[in-house]
Amino acid sequence: MRASIGHSEDPSTAHAAREVLATALAGLEGTPTAAVVFAAMIHDHGEMLGILRDGLPPGLPMIGCTTDGEISSRGGFLEDSIVLVLLSGVEARASFGRPLSDDLDGGVARALAGIGSGGTCLALPPGICVSGTAVVESIARQAPRDVVFVGATAGDQWRFRRTLQFCGFEVMEDALPLLWLGTDGPVAVGVQSGWNPVGTPGTVTEVDGNVVISIDGEPALGFFQRYFGDQHEPVPQYPLCVEQAGGGLCLRAPMAYDASGRVVFAGDVPAGATVRLSDADRHGILEGSSASVREALQSAHGPALMLAFSCAARKHVLGTRTAEEIDRITALTGALPVAGFYGYGEFLVRNGVATFHNETLITIALGGAA
DSSP states (O other): EEEEEEEOOOOHHHHHHHHHHHHHHOOOOSSOOOOEEEEOOTOHHHHHHHHHHHHHHHHHHHHEOSSSOOEEETTEEESOOOOEEEEEEEEEEEEOOOOOOOOOOHHHHHHHHHHHHHEEEEEOSSSSSSOHHHHHHHHHHHOTOOOEEEEEOOOOOTTTTTTOEETTTTTEOOOEEEEEEEOSSSSEEEEEEOOOOEEEEEEEEEEEETTEEEETTTEEEHHHHHOOTTTOOOTTTOOOEEEOOTEEEEEEEEEOOTTHHHHEEESSSOTTTTEEEEEEOHHHHHHHHHHHHHHHHOOSSSOOOEEEEHHHHHHHGGGGTTTHHHHHHHHHHTTEEEEEEESSSSEEEEEEEEEEEESSSEEEEEEEOO
16 A cells, blocks of 8 residues: 645635646656545535546545645644545445434445445545444444444534534545445554543443533532632643553543533433543643554554544644644654544444543554555
8 A cells, every 4th residue: 555645725616626636646666546624614515526526537445524724744733724645555435324424323324335345444424414433333233343443523613513524535524434445454553641530549430422411420510629628610731540441541522511510511321321531731641642643553553554643633632743743743754644633522432332532642554564
């Protein structure tokens, strides 16, 4: 497998699309066999996809989505930009399923019907109209166990109104686009955040999806204030650390709360889960970025591409230091092409086990065998 990347922040959609297309084609060895595009909400996505379609081989498998910020080894961290990844020398299939909000399992099944066996599958579900946690769990229930799924939910630049997905050069909503790649060998993935659990554990006693009503029988807001003080409001800087049923930890970013003490998170939290608060400074978060890359690279051999999926809440906490995350990545990857985006949740499905994260950097090294 070979990969090439184009990245443009030109405010004109037409100019940006032509620029990423020309750059990615110029850097690619061989004829494109797959494409992935990440784009900001400000662009005319129909125009963008039309330009890409006209410049690429007919019927090329292609997926993508809107984001909360784009990253690449070519352009660094940008907002309001377009990233195009072209692949060659790899078998690829693109498929999609919709609608998810009205028929989640059915939509996922329709998407899965178009993929191959084994290999790696990139998934880019919506992050607003349907629970990202539920989508990933549905994939885990229905998908072949010999396929590894990785990706992130789409973003809309912190508006939380609507996200868009792309498949086969068509703009979609409420859809699950999949890009299956016939890669050989074990999949090299890194999953790290940089946050550490603090305080006394509690048990989730009442929950409604991503809304935690009570912990230890008391309003969820009180769990935060018990540790940080009565004036503390739940914010992404202090995510909830959730122990998963199959082992391991995942983070849930608090997004809002109400007068009754209910706290809304950017991912579902199961009833009965053991939870703790977590804390990190910006340096620790960036150390987590480096740790994710090292974890992926240590089990990769001769990769052709690294994809990086980070969290919009992570970007929110890093603030003016957000650009340092892609700098950390490229410092370790050297000449390896890197592309990714900030979304509303990052995930991995492997051996039928789904893990959905917030405030985490997931990296995947593609094209090599361990």
